[in-house]
Amino acid sequence: xxxxxxxxxxxxxxxxxxxxxxxxxxxxxxxxxxxxxxxxxxxxxxxxxxxxxxxxxxxxxxxxxxxxxxxxxxxxxxxxxxxxxxxxxxxxxxxxxxxxxxxxxxxxxxxxxxxxxxxxxxxxxxxxxxxxxxxxxxxxxxxxxxxxxxxxxxxxxxxxxxxxxxxxxxxxxxxxxxxxxxxxxxxxxxxxxxxxxxxxxxxxxxxxxxxxxxxxxxxxxxxxxxxxxxxxxxxxxxxxxxxxxxxxxxxxxxxxxxxxxxxxxxxxxxxxxxxxxxxxxxxxxxxxxxxxxxxxxxxxxxxxxxxxxxx
Amino acid sequence: xxxxxxxxxxxxxxxxxxxxxxxxxxxxxxxxxxxxxxxxxxxxxxxxxxxxxxxxxxxxxxxxxxxxxxxxxxxxxxxxxxxxxxxxxxxxxxxxxxxxxxxxxxxxxxxxxxxxxxxxxxxxxxxxxxxxxxxxxxxxxxxxxxxxxxxxxxxxxxxxxxxxxxxxxxxxxxxxxxxxxxxxxxxxxxxxxxxxxxxxxxxxxxxxxxxxxxxxxxxxxxxxxxxxxxxxxx
Numbered sequence: 001x002x003x004x005x006x007x008x009x010x011x012x013x014x015x016x017x018x019x020x021x022x023x024x025x026x027x028x029x030x031x032x033x034x035x036x037x038x039x040x041x042x043x044x045x046x047x048x049x050x051x052x053x054x055x056x057x058x059x060x061x062x063x064x065x066x067x068x069x070x071x072x073x074x075x076x077x078x079x080x081x082x083x084x085x086x087x088x089x090x091x092x093x094x095x096x097x098x099x100x101x102x103x104x105x106x107x108x109x110x111x112x113x114x115x116x117x118x119x120x121x122x123x124x125x126x127x128x129x130x131x132x133x134x135x136x137x138x139x140x141x142x143x144x145x146x147x148x149x150x151x152x153x154x155x156x157x158x159x160x161x162x163x164x165x166x167x168x169x170x171x172x173x174x175x176x177x178x179x180x181x182x183x184x185x186x187x188x189x190x191x192x193x194x195x196x197x198x199x200x201x202x203x204x205x206x207x208x209x210x211x212x213x214x215x216x217x218x219x220x221x222x223x224x225x226x227x228x229x230x231x232x233x234x235x236x237x238x239x240x241x242x243x244x245x246x247x248x249x250x251x252x253x254x255x256x257x258x259x260x261x262x263x264x265x266x267x268x269x270x271x272x273x274x275x276x277x278x279x280x281x282x283x284x285x286x287x288x289x290x291x292x293x294x295x296x297x298x299x300x301x302x303x304x305x306x307x308x309x310x311x
Numbered sequence: 312x313x314x315x316x317x318x319x320x321x322x323x324x325x326x327x328x329x330x331x332x333x334x335x336x337x338x339x340x341x342x343x344x345x346x347x348x349x350x351x352x353x354x355x356x357x358x359x360x361x362x363x364x365x366x367x368x369x370x371x372x373x374x375x376x377x378x379x380x381x382x383x384x385x386x387x388x389x390x391x392x393x394x395x396x397x398x399x400x401x402x403x404x405x406x407x408x409x410x411x412x413x414x415x416x417x418x419x420x421x422x423x424x425x426x427x428x429x430x431x432x433x434x435x436x437x438x439x440x441x442x443x444x445x446x447x448x449x450x451x452x453x454x455x456x457x458x459x460x461x462x463x464x465x466x467x468x469x470x471x472x473x474x475x476x477x478x479x480x481x482x483x484x485x486x487x488x489x490x491x492x493x494x495x496x497x498x499x500x501x502x503x504x505x506x507x508x509x510x511x512x513x514x515x516x517x518x519x520x521x522x523x524x525x526x527x528x529x530x531x532x533x534x535x536x537x538x539x540x541x542x543x544x545x
Contacts, residue, residue, distance in 0.1 A: 048401055050537045071403075085325065088324070101403065
């Protein structure tokens with residue numbers, strides 16, 4: 001559905017995207033992650049046809065969006081800026097964009113707008129000027145605008161930015177619903193790792209214009225995340241003693257102590273091996289648990305690794 | 312509805328809803344009209360008709376261009392400054408459709424204020440004059456053809472500049488245009504002193520200039536690109 005092939009973009013001699021390639025299949029929710037300035041928005045702008053690549057190609061449904069205006073009828077966009085007009089009401093904003101996207105039948109358009117306002121919880125504010133809306137309400141309206149023409153592909157740039165937790169859940173559910181029920185392909189630019197972890201089927205991590213990882217969340221965790229254990233001991237003295245023992249074990253690394261708690265990375269061995277070693281040394285272990293690496297850990301590992309390489 | 316008209320309608324609605332700008336327009340329409348009264352009252356009977364048409368000739372045009380300048384800032388400049396233009400560029404409209412819609416949407420209200428000025432000037436002129444005052448055929452052509460063409464060309468050029476340039480360059484250009492408008496107003500007023508009378512020739516020359524400017528504006532839009540607009544958003 002979305003194909004990016006060897007994309008490179010240079011601005012005034014500075015390369016901001018370096019030969020990146022990835023593919024998003026139909027119906028997938030694709031998370032595009034990376035620190036500020038990594039090139040996420042530039043990638044999105046090139047795919048949307050707002051910027052021309054220096055080299056490489058970006059296709060949506062096999063075509064270049066920059067060269068095909070009709071194709072944009074099948075694409076919904078929620079950019080970093082909400083793209084809504086302060087002087088128009090919520091209804092007028094949706095009505096304007098719906099007309100631009102070719103919803104010419106007035107009755108059908110009205111029905112669709114009412115439905116959208118209802119789905120984002122803005123029905124009772126339909127006639128209020130958007131200038132009076134909170135950031136969260138604007139974001140919800142912008143999301144409604146982005147899906148007003150029932151697009152097949154949806155580009156979302158930080159959709160939950162500025163939203164309260166309840167609204168974030170609403171957005172998440174809406175995105176999942178669009179993907180599951182309508183088969184919409186979603187390209188999600190986000191900093192919110194929790195959100196990405198919950199909804200994305202596949203992710204790519206971008207750093208300094210290069211894709212550092214591209215896979216499913218599960219595969220990335222398995223590939224990059226070595227098994228970790230978290231050990232709780234009776235007191236800090238016992239923890240200190242345990243730390244010395246753990247540091248001497250060849251299959252344990254990256255030990256960190258926080259008061260009576262120790263976190264460590266283990267290789268090959270089971271956590272029960274650690275437990276028996278500690279018990280043999282007379283240390284009372286209150287709790288030992290295996291911790292799965294979160295997407296946040298994976299992301300930070302990749303980004304930090306990338307930073308070291310760049311230095 | 313044609314998508315150009317959808318954009319134009321939205322822009323007109325936005326302008327009309329911006330009370331401060333509408334009040335400025337109405338204030339100038341009234342002020343320019345009131346300025347007609349002392350002229351037609353004090354000037355000799357034989358020169359009243361000529362003076363009245365001279366006033367119509369430059370006040371209506373100047374106010375139209377001033378309103379075009381004022382409204383263009385809101386429609387092109389603010390939309391870019393607020394980043395809304397980027398979302399608009401993702402819609403299934405060509406750059407030319409967006410630009411044309413905005414030009415039409417600004418030209419119509421600016422021209423309506425010009426027309427209102429012409430109507431008020433005529434009404435007030437007749438109140439204060441002993442003669443019946445109506446625009447001459449050349450002035451009628453000027454009001455109905457030259458003025459809208461000039462307004463459209465001004466909006467088009469301003470829109471082109473706002474779209475193409477960055478915020479700082481736009482602010483500098485805005486100041487220069489503002490100065491140029493007032494300079495032109497003073498210059499025209501000087502030229503029209505004495506025996507000057509608006510002729511078919513003058514109107515014809517202005518019409519040709521307006522058409523050439525419109526053609527230039529349409530030609531210049533070729534140099535607009537989505538990339539240029541997006542990369543100059545602050």
